[in-house]
Amino acid sequence: xxxxxxxxxxxxxxxxxxxxxxxxxxxxxxxxxxxxxxxxxxxxxxxxxxxxxxxxxxxxxxxxxxxxxxxxxxxxxxxxxxxxxxxxxxxxxxxxxxxxxxxxxxxxxxxxxxxxxxxxxxxxxxxxxxxxxxxxxxxxxxxxxxxxxxxxxxxxxxxxxxxxxxxxxxxxxxxxxxxxxxxxxxxxxxxxxxxxxxxxxxxxxxxxxxxxxxxxxxxxxxxxxxxxxxxxxxxxxxxxx
Ligand code: XBP
Ligand code: MG
Numbered sequence: 001x002x003x004x005x006x007x008x009x010x011x012x013x014x015x016x017x018x019x020x021x022x023x024x025x026x027x028x029x030x031x032x033x034x035x036x037x038x039x040x041x042x043x044x045x046x047x048x049x050x051x052x053x054x055x056x057x058x059x060x061x062x063x064x065x066x067x068x069x070x071x072x073x074x075x076x077x078x079x080x081x082x083x084x085x086x087x088x089x090x091x092x093x094x095x096x097x098x099x100x101x102x103x104x105x106x107x108x109x110x111x112x113x114x115x116x117x118x119x120x121x122x123x124x125x126x127x128x129x130x131x132x133x134x135x136x137x138x139x140x141x142x143x144x145x146x147x148x149x150x151x152x153x154x155x156x157x158x159x160x161x162x163x164x165x166x167x168x169x170x171x172x173x174x175x176x177x178x179x180x181x182x183x184x185x186x187x188x189x190x191x192x193x194x195x196x197x198x199x200x201x202x203x204x205x206x207x208x209x210x211x212x213x214x215x216x217x218x219x220x221x222x223x224x225x226x227x228x229x230x231x232x233x234x235x236x237x238x239x240x241x
Contacts, residue, residue, distance in 0.1 A: 002197070003176040004116040006166055009149075010123055011182035011203050014099050014131060017047065018205070021123075024088035025052070028080050031087075036064070044205050050122040050185050051156045053081045085124050092130035099135050100201065102221025102228070107136070111143060118146040120166045120179070120189075122156040125149040146170055158185040160192030167193065184209040202231065 010016045022043045029036040036059070038046065049058040056077050060067050069076045091097070110117060119128060128149050132140035141147065146169045153161035167177060174194030181187055181198060183206045190198050191213045200217045202209075211217050215233060222228030 001176065002178055004118060004170060004172055005110050005178050005180065006118045006120050006163065007180045008182060008186050009119060009121040009128055009131065011206060012180050012201060013103050014097050014135060015203055016097060016131065017043065020088060020091055020097055024084045024091060027087040028084035031083055032080055047205055052084060053077050054156065056080065085126055088127050089130040092134045096134050100220055101223050101226060104136060105223060106221050107143060116170060117144045118148065118166045118170060119144050120148045120162045122162065123149060158188035160189050163189055163193035163195060182206050184211065187211050187214055
C-alpha cells in the first residue's frame with residue numbers, strides 16, 4: 001500500500017536549473033576571475049552529470065582540457081562550489097523562484113491524506129532549505145520526514161543510493177513509495193532503488209529524454225482549471241495528478 005511520496009528537487013519541485021543553478025555557477029566563476037560562462041545550451045549538455053562539483057569537473061575535462069590549477073583541483077572546485085551555493089541561496093530569496101504548477105497543491109493534499117513525505121536529491125542541503133523556505137513555506141522543511149541530499153551518499157544519481165538511503169531512514173520498502181522526477185538520471189536512480197511507481201514531470205531541459213519505466217509522464221502536475229497533459233502512461237489519466 002502507498003505510504004510515502006519521495007520527491008526530487010531540481011527540475012521537479014521548481015525549474016531551478018536555468019535561472020538558479022546555472023546563474024549561480026556563472027556568478028561564482030566571474031567572482032573568481034574565471035572567464036567561464038555557461039550558456040543555456042551548454043548547461044543542457046552539462047546536466048548529463050549530476051552534482052555541482054562533478055559537473056564542474058566534467059566541464060573542465062570536456063570544454064577546458066588545458067585548464068590547470070596550482071595545487072589541488074578538488075579543493076579548487078570545492079571552493080568554487082561553496083561560492084556557488086552562496087549565490088544560489090541569495091537567488092532563492094531575490095528574485096526567488098516559483099514552485100512548478102501543482103507542486104504545493106499536491107504536497108498539501110498528501111499531508112492532509114496522511115502520506116509521509118521525503119526528498120531525494122543530488123543538490124546541496126542548503127539549496128533545498130533555501131527553496132523550500134522561500135518558495136513553499138517558512139516551516140516547509142518540517143513537512144518532510146527525511147531530506148536526503150548532496151554528498152550524503154558518495155554515488156549521486158543515476159545511482160540509486162540516495163533513494164535507498166531515504167527508504168532506509170524511513171523504514172520503507174520500495175513497494176510503499178511513489179517517486180517524482182524530471183530527468184533520465186532521476187528515473188534511473190528511482191528504478192535502480194526498486195521503486196517502480198514513478199511519475200515524471202518533464203521540463204525544457206528533459207523533454208526529449210528517455211523515461212522508459214516511468215508509470216506516468218506529464219508536462220506538469222496540473223492545477224484546477226489548468227489540466228496537465230499526459231505524455232506517456234495510462235490513457236485514462238487526465239487532468240490533475
Ligand atoms: C540536480 C543536480 C544538482 C544541481 C546542482 O539533479 O544535478 O547538481 O544542478 O546542485 P537531480 P549542487 O535533480 O537529478 O537531483 O551544485 O548543490 O550540487
Ligand atoms: Mg531533477
